[in-house]
Amino acid sequence: TQLLEQSPQFLSxxxxxxxxxxxxxxxxxxxxxxxxxxxxxxxVLLVTVVTGGEVKKLKRLTFQxxxxxxxxxxxxxxxxxxxxxxxLCAGAGAGxxxxxxxxxxxxxxx
Amino acid sequence: xxxxxxTPKHLITATGQRVTLRCSPRSGDLSVxxxxxxxxxxxxxxxxYYNGExxxxxxxxxxxxxxxxxxxxxxxxxxxxxxxxxxxxxxASSEWGGSYxxxxxxxxxxxxxx
Numbered sequence: 003t004q005l006l007e008q009s010p011q012f013l014s015x016x017x018x019x020x021x022x023x024x025x026x027x028x029x030x031x032x033x034x035x036x037x038x039x040x041x042x043x044x045x046v047l048l049v050t051v052v053t054g055g056e057v058k059k060l061k062r063l064t065f066q067x068x069x070x071x072x073x074x075x076x077x078x079x080x081x082x083x084x085x086x087x088x089x090l091c092a093g094a095g096a097g098x099x100x101x102x103x104x105x106x107x108x109x110x111x112x
Numbered sequence: 113x114x115x116x117x118x119t120p121k122h123l124i125t126a127t128g129q130r131v132t133l134r135c136s137p138r139s140g141d142l143s144v145x146x147x148x149x150x151x152x153x154x155x156x157x158x159x160x161y162y163n164g165e166x167x168x169x170x171x172x173x174x175x176x177x178x179x180x181x182x183x184x185x186x187x188x189x190x191x192x193x194x195x196x197x198x199x200x201x202x203x204a205s206s207e208w209g210g211s212y213x214x215x216x217x218x219x220x221x222x223x224x225x226x
Binding site: 032033035042043044045046047050052090092094098099100101102103104105 | 114116145147154155156157160167168169170202204209210212214215216217218219220
């Protein structure tokens with residue numbers, strides 16, 4: 003069962019463009035994390051958000067947790083080829099279970 | 113390098129067989145998580161252990177079992193393998209067992225069931 007839907011599923015943009023990835027659910031999560039995964043490797047944590055409405059910035063990446071703690075977004079400013087990868091959101095639900103989103107595959111073309 | 117090690121890196125076996133995947137967490141981490149990643153299902157949480165005890169259970173099949181040993185390494189046992197079990201299996205570890213803790217993922221074991 004996929005509780006977290008990400009959109010878009012695939013994204014191909016030119017270097018320097020901005021983009022936003024969305025992570026939506028009908029469930030409430032105690033915390034939400036964003037990961038980036040490169041081919042052949044495990045996911046690497048980018049950020050954890052825990053408070054509804056929270057906004058965190060990591061250089062050119064801005065993460066927001068929805069007020070109701072059901073959704074989140076990741077905005078990348080001036081994308082670079084090094085941003086290429088699979089972006090995954092993950093929510094912590096009841097019973098300490100972790101649910102990963104469907105993933106957004108980002109390609110940044112030089 | 114996350115500090116989490118997984119062996120083997122690749123595993124090819126036949127349907128009906130049983131395999132064991134091994135994970136060593138980062139030094140000092142008490143919690144271990146197992147995930148399955150396939151093209152059609154994405155990354156699925158299987159099970160979590162904290163200091164040797166089962167902490168949370170996800171979409172783990174009855175044919176699968178896991179344990180965490182006193183030295184904190186963990187093993188995931190997959191039995192009566194089916195073609196659909198072919199996937200990447202990741203282990204992750206965290207310092208504690210809470211949902212806010214950063215999980216560090218290993219490089220994964222790619223299982224192919226023929």
